[in-house]
Amino acid sequence: MKTWQFMLVCCAVLLQGCISVHSYVDPQYHHANYDDLTRVEPPYALSIKVQYQLNGADRPKADRSLLDHVQRSLRASGVVVPYEGKGNADGEISVIVNDVGDMKAAAAKGFGTGLTFGLIGSHVSDNYEVTVRLTQMGVITEQKYQHAILSTVGNASAPPGLTAVPLAMAVNQVADDIVLNFLKDMQASGKLTRRTGTP
Numbered sequence: 001m002k003t004w005q006f007m008l009v010c011c012a013v014l015l016q017g018c019i020s021v022h023s024y025v026d027p028q029y030h031h032a033n034y035d036d037l038t039r040v041e042p043p044y045a046l047s048i049k050v051q052y053q054l055n056g057a058d059r060p061k062a063d064r065s066l067l068d069h070v071q072r073s074l075r076a077s078g079v080v081v082p083y084e085g086k087g088n089a090d091g092e093i094s095v096i097v098n099d100v101g102d103m104k105a106a107a108a109k110g111f112g113t114g115l116t117f118g119l120i121g122s123h124v125s126d127n128y129e130v131t132v133r134l135t136q137m138g139v140i141t142e143q144k145y146q147h148a149i150l151s152t153v154g155n156a157s158a159p160p161g162l163t164a165v166p167l168a169m170a171v172n173q174v175a176d177d178i179v180l181n182f183l184k185d186m187q188a189s190g191k192l193t194r195r196t197g198t199p
Helices: 003-016 060-077 103-115 167-188
Strands: 021-025 044-054 080-082 092-100 122-136 139-153
Touching: 021 167, 044 060, 060 080, 060 092, 060 167, 122 167, 139 167
Parallel strands: 044 080, 044 092
Antiparallel strands: 021 139, 092 122, 122 139
16 A cells, blocks of 8 residues: 555544545556566566665565566566576666655545545545666667556545546556566667567
């Protein structure tokens, strides 16, 4: 659970006991599917590095979970697999996720929702600024992406046209979108497309 969500839920729980939280993945950042990628045989074995930040401050305790999500998406892509120390790595992918949010506003919304026992719901947006870097043969290619998870707390209406999913599933979808968008962009530029010649 993200820090803002923890604060929001704590405020609500203290005042009412249990108020429901529903998560929704913002669909405007979904630009690629697995079928859009050209699978590579064998896939590129790349070292994977991740860094999770909250408003620009490192949160290393969240790195392991972020790494798991990114590695799962890469394995499913058919383009890249995490390097496991056998032979030489084909390069490195670095993913830096900055979770940008207004902590005070989130806490205030949670407190207000708790005071009304969930009758007046709240809407909160967890916005991500993501930097992905591919390093191969000393060449660094960097792309920047955005994404968001929208959440409702208590008796708040769902965003139009969106279906609630468990938070873990929402995070998986965000990781999928970022990884797939990046791989699609790389292949469109001629990278990560074949195992011989230039990468």
